[in-house]
Amino acid sequence: MYNAIYDSLIIGKKVIYLPSCHSTNDIAAELVRKDLMEEGTVVITDNQTQGRGQRGTAWLSEPGKNLTLSFILRPVFLPIQRQFLLSQTIALALSDFLSKYSSEVRIKWPNDIYVSGKKISGTSIENSIQGTTIASTVIGIGVNINQVDFTSPRMTSLAAMLGEEIALIVAFEELMQLLDKRYHSLKSMVENQVIHLEYLTHLIGYQESVKFVRQGNRFQGTVIGIAESGRILIKPDGADLVQDFGIKEIEWIFDE
């Protein structure tokens, strides 16, 4: 059972807890469509039966072990061309939360969180555009907290790292407070360059040579930045030109 966060400004002011559901993203999206959801309302479940990940993948989470939640924002203050700032804001809030427990937290572009080279959290962002602004967005977050058995050796959780379980309610409250704080900063900041620079300092591959695969071809390169559009800027080793890629155009290769 999860309750509303009493001192929240937006995110977590209202919490809808469902013991079980197919996907919190779908529930949140449905409530948005019916105009039944205030900005910042969170839908959270203990047992997500058809969780969706990025690029058409499934998000698998052992019932009662992790945080699986979605919330709706109405970032109408953000022009479409700056929408990646929202993604960076969410990634930074997750990084703030996980950094309470580990010093090895990094962001993998665009918004996965890795700890010691393993994925611990994933985020999906589904925007509804109206004119030149984002009318509403459903942000879905999965954070592995107490699950210790994974189908992939590339996944981890706080409990797997720390060797002890964490109360989900405590983790939920901490995460909500940090998301709320970061979103408030995004809203109030006239110049959002600070968010972007902070994001870069946490980014895997920023100013370091890492391996990628593109259309089946491997290459090594250095991330030199992220464009305002959110496309990643990579300078392949030995090349003079910088190339930019979208989310579906490139994969990272971690140590084999």
Ligand code: BTN
């Ligand atoms: C990813 O593939 O990294 C994104 C994972 C997003 C998973 C979360 S869990 C809560 C919400 N509901 C969903 O169906 N997906 C998101």
